[in-house]
Amino acid sequence: MKTFEEQEKYERARKRVACIKGFYSNLLAYLIVIPFLFWLNYRTSSFLWALIPAVAWGLGLIINGMCAYGYSPFLGKNWEQRKIRELMSQDDF
Incomplete structure (x- = not known):
């Protein structure tokens, strides 16, 4: 039987493992979706709109990675x- 501390x-x-796994899933999705968006952007418009989700999702991915690895x-x-x-330790909690 395991002790409470164990x-x-x-x-x-x-x-922590679940958080790291979630980070890698998010990274994999980013690496698949963002190139597709840039390809779609290239085929449909001269305005570089794909940069907006790439930067926004990228910032979220960085924050996710920092949390997953404890930084x-x-x-x-x-x-x-x-x-x-x-x-x-508070009495009224």
Whole structure:
């Protein structure tokens, strides 16, 4: 039987793996859809409209990758765990 700490560690790892898997799925979709949009743009219009979804989705992809691999320049690496401990230590929570 697993201890509570082992179970918690397993659950965090499982969530992290799911997040990384989601990032790679998003990356694969980006690599398929964006070239198609540029091809479609080339065939239909002289205005470079395909650049808009490429940049917007690309920024989202970068943020997704940063979250998936634990890079958080705004809140820090262990912010979530520190905040959980802080809230649990409060009496009125």
